[in-house]
Amino acid sequence: MNDLGKRSSGSVLEVQDLSIAYGTRFGEVGAVRSVSFSVRSGETFALVGESGCGKSTIAFGVVNFLGPNGLIKSGRILFQGQELIGRPYSQLRRLRGNRIAMVFQDPMQALNPCLRLGRQMAEALISHQGVAREEAWDRSAEMLGKVHIPDPIKVMKRYPHQISGGQQQRVVIAMAMLNNPALLIMDEPTTALDVTAQAAVLDLIGELKQEYETGILYITHDLGVVAGIADRMGVMYAGEIVEEGSVRDVFGRPCHPYTRGLMECVPRLGACKADSELHPIPGRVPRPSERPENACVFSPRCDFRLDICTERRPELRPLGRGGRVRCHRAEEFEAHERRISSKETRRTKKDEKQVPREVLLHVENLKTYYTLESESLVDSVRFRPAGFVKAVDDITLKVPQGSVFGLVGESGCGKTTLIKTVLGVEPATGGTVFFDGRDINRPLRKRDLEQIKNLQIVFQNPDATLNPSYCVGRQLRKPLERFNIVSRKDVRAKVEELLRAVRLPAAYYDRLPRQLSGGEKQRVGIARALATEPRMILCDEPVSALDVSVQAAVLKLLLEVQGLIDTTIIFISHDLSVVRYICDLIAVMYLGKIVEIGPADAVIRPPYHPYTAALLSAVPVPDPACGSSPVRLSGDVPSAVNPPGGCVFHTRCPWRQLAPGGGEICSQSLPQRREVGRGHFVMCHLDDALLAGLESRPVQEPAGVVDYEKKRVP
Numbered sequence: 260m261n262d263l264g265k266r267s268s269g270s271v272l273e274v275q276d277l278s279i280a281y282g283t284r285f286g287e288v289g290a291v292r293s294v295s296f297s298v299r300s301g302e303t304f305a306l307v308g309e310s311g312c313g314k315s316t317i318a319f320g321v322v323n324f325l326g327p328n329g330l331i332k333s334g335r336i337l338f339q340g341q342e343l344i345g346r347p348y349s350q351l352r353r354l355r356g357n358r359i360a361m362v363f364q365d366p367m368q369a370l371n372p373c374l375r376l377g378r379q380m381a382e383a384l385i386s387h388q389g390v391a392r393e394e395a396w397d398r399s400a401e402m403l404g405k406v407h408i409p410d411p412i413k414v415m416k417r418y419p420h421q422i423s424g425g426q427q428q429r430v431v432i433a434m435a436m437l438n439n440p441a442l443l444i445m446d447e448p449t450t451a452l453d454v455t456a457q458a459a460v461l462d463l464i465g466e467l468k469q470e471y472e473t474g475i476l477y478i479t480h481d482l483g484v485v486a487g488i489a490d491r492m493g494v495m496y497a498g499e500i501v502e503e504g505s506v507r508d509v510f511g512r513p514c515h516p517y518t519r520g521l522m523e524c525v526p527r528l529g530a531c532k533a534d535s536e537l538h539p540i541p542g543r544v545p546r547p548s549e550r551p552e553n554a555c556v557f558s559p560r561c562d563f564r565l566d567i568c569t570e571r572r573p574e575l576r577p578l579g580r581g582g583r584v585r586c587h588r589a590e591e592f593e594a595h596e597r598r599i600s601s602k603e604t605r606r607t608k609k610d611e612k613q614v615p616r617e618v619l620l621h622v623e624n625l626k627t628y629y630t631l632e633s634e635s636l637v638d639s640v641r642f643r644p645a646g647f648v649k650a651v652d653d654i655t656l657k658v659p660q661g662s663v664f665g666l667v668g669e670s671g672c673g674k675t676t677l678i679k680t681v682l683g684v685e686p687a688t689g690g691t692v693f694f695d696g697r698d699i700n701r702p703l704r705k706r707d708l709e710q711i712k713n714l715q716i717v718f719q720n721p722d723a724t725l726n727p728s729y730c731v732g733r734q735l736r737k738p739l740e741r742f743n744i745v746s747r748k749d750v751r752a753k754v755e756e757l758l759r760a761v762r763l764p765a766a767y768y769d770r771l772p773r774q775l776s777g778g779e780k781q782r783v784g785i786a787r788a789l790a791t792e793p794r795m796i797l798c799d800e801p802v803s804a805l806d807v808s809v810q811a812a813v814l815k816l817l818l819e820v821q822g823l824i825d826t827t828i829i830f831i832s833h834d835l836s837v838v839r840y841i842c843d844l845i846a847v848m849y850l851g852k853i854v855e856i857g858p859a860d861a862v863i864r865p866p867y868h869p870y871t872a873a874l875l876s877a878v879p880v881p882d883p884a885c886g887s888s889p890v891r892l893s894g895d896v897p898s899a900v901n902p903p904g905g906c907v908f909h910t911r912c913p914w915r916q917l918a919p920g921g922g923e924i925c926s927q928s929l930p931q932r933r934e935v936g937r938g939h940f941v942m943c944h945l946d947d948a949l950l951a952g953l954e955s956r957p958v959q960e961p962a963g964v965v966d967y968e969k970k971r972v973p
Contacts (some may be wrong), residue, residue: 270474271441273318274294274335275335276295276334277291277294277333278291280330281325281328288541289550291320293575294317294334294498296503298476300441300472301472301477303468304474304491305488305493306477307479307482307495308480308496309807309809311544313498318446319475321444321662334363339441340633341431355388356438362435362445366427366430372419374418376387376418376422376430377400380399380430390423396415399411399437405433405436405467405470406436408433425452425460428449442475443476444475448477449461449481449484450459450481453669454833454834454874454875458876459891461487465488468558480806482510483836486882492506492509494509500583501575501584502515502585515584516588517557523537527836536838537811539809539963540808542560543778554570555568555569555571609783616660619825621691622656623690624653625653625655626653626654626689627650628652629648630647632649642718649902650851651851653934654673659827659842660825661826663841664827664845665774665830665841667832667833667874671850671896672850673848673850673851674799677848678797681714681829683702683704686702692718701911708742708864715787716799717781717796719801722772722900724784725784728771730771731771731772732751735758735786736751760814767783775808785817792824800833810837845862847870849896861937867943867950873891873892877890903926906942909922928944
């Protein structure tokens with residue numbers, strides 16, 4: 260046990276030929292096959308890949324959290340040179356949370372909702388180090404300060420639900436670092452966070468790694484995050500590592516087709532739908548029972564496969580540039596570096612195509628307030644409300660017919676409430692909503708069928724909107740029958756046509772939702788929205804929970820559908836790179852107000868409002884060589900119950916002091932919306948010259964291309 264407690268200057272974790280299987284009623288199913296990698300002290304090693312590739316299984320195997328049906332079939336797991344497999348449970352229990360710590364995707368999995376945060380943090384020290392409660396409390400408060408939690412003592416007295424998601428994740432990281440672990444395992448720790456909170460957490464991870472010399476095993480599917488924080492990376496596919504090496508080498512010269520495919524799926528801030536095209540990887544990750552033993556497991560999805568790929572499984576072998584790869588054609592890819600192509604000649608194509616269109620949706624001075632129930636008995640008897648949540652506060656916007664209109668902002672800024680009000684699901688407190696020239700500002704139940712038919716929505720989580728008991732065909736039939744789109748005898752043919760439109764086989768008609776992948780479920784959701792042939796589709800974070808390949812496929816599908824039926828799309832997201840790629844117009848929301856709105860190019864190049872600049876700076880860039888000038892926001896979004904006076908953003912604005920009067924005007928007066936370019940409006944007290952010169956992350960070039968012929972399979 261003492262040997263395991265020493266800090267090693269070499270490898271903290273070594274995984275050697277690890278194979279993991281799960282017992283099922285049909286026999287053992289292999290989840291991980293012959294995986295090897297190491298994590299050194301003070302280094303971040305990232306495991307990257309789509310869902311179902313086995314990344315989390317490896318993490319759970321290291322800490323022996325595989326469950327009763329999980330089994331390590333072969334291999335070794337060495338922690339600071341000592342074998343972990345086969346060690347008594349009592350020793351492993353002392354290591355977990357002490358020398359090996361883990362941070363999960365959902366911080367509420369690690370926080371007890373019934374205990375105050377201070378008690379939970381102190382317990383980690385008391386349990387593993389036996390310190391006195393007073394000392395544990397003081398050390399916990401000190402660690403919260405190191406993870407940049409304001410007023411640590413006050414936060415320690417709160418319950419988990421009383422702090423924001425970003426603060427919850429920081430508390431979990433602080434709890435993990437209390438015992439100065441040698442190894443920190445992080446399983447998608449920022450996936451559920453806004454880009455601004457994610458950026459702050461990633462900065463924090465870098466600071467803690469330098470201060471404590473902790474080895475970090477970081478699991479994610481976000482290539483931008485990997486490029487920003489990792490030193491080395493391993494790309495996993497179907498339970499095995501297909502490429503491994505330094506981050507700069509893998510990003511600069513990816514030598515496996517799967518790695519290249521992942522990189523071609525990521526939209527770049529400098530690229531739009533007119534500049535470049537996303538290339539989603541066809542098919543999906545095979546189930547463990549479907550993985551071939553004597554062939555390349557990626558060959559069914561590979562554009563570069565040869566006959567040998569289906570006859571012999573490639574070995575994981577070293578590369579000349581360093582690192583390893585599992586591909587028969589790796590040398591062909593290694594010989595050519597990725598070359599970034601110029602964007603200047605292609606950008607003019609988009610500029611030439613902009614033609615004014617008639618306005619389909621016109622929202623004027625829209626307000627949606629929620630009444631809070633009073634906590635005082637006297638106020639309750641007198642029917643006196645405690646206050647109002649100003650979710651949407653005096654918003655005006657116009658959406659042209661046939662355009663893709665993006666709404667971007669942090670969680671809680673009012674994006675979803677805005678589209679719910681447009682749909683009639685939430686009642687408007689004030690203002691007007693005109694759709695196709697008609698006033699539709701009334702509850703959904705009072706709208707006529709034609710208005711309901713022409714406004715459809717695609718939700719973020721398809722599982723919450725698909726009935727698990729009904730087959731896909733039955734769920735797509737409903738809107739066709741309700742709105743009399745086709746005759747009864749033609750319903751099945753129309754459903755199959757909708758399935759083909761979203762790139763699903765007609766055979767999916769009889770499948771249940773549980774038989775579909777996440778991306779396929781989202782396609783069914785899009786097909787259901789298309790069933791009524793609407794004039795406008797409202798997309799509420801439709802790709803935020805998807806892998807990069809599935810995300811690329813859904814984005815490409817939405818653009819194809821939009822071009823096919825000339826529908827209008829309102830696209831909600833907190834990811835500006837996705838919004839920039841798909842949208843023609845962008846509106847940036849903050850605390851119920853639109854602080855900037857205009858053509859996508861004008862909003863992104865350069866960003867004018869300080870909040871837009873911060874959002875851009877927070878977007879992870881999938882390029883380790885890309886320099887940046889980070890703009891980080893302090894604090895959380897203020898409460899919509901009691902928003903700040905004057906400019907709603909002034910409490911977090913990094914450039915407030917540059918405004919007239921040293922920033923006093925920002926706290927005293929609400930800025931008026933003014934035009935800074937053709938169709939480009941901003942709400943800010945800073946003058947145009949200062950806004951145009953705000954320091955922010957430089958916009959990326961479009962996605963790189965490789966300077967050799969692809970030789971794709973016909």
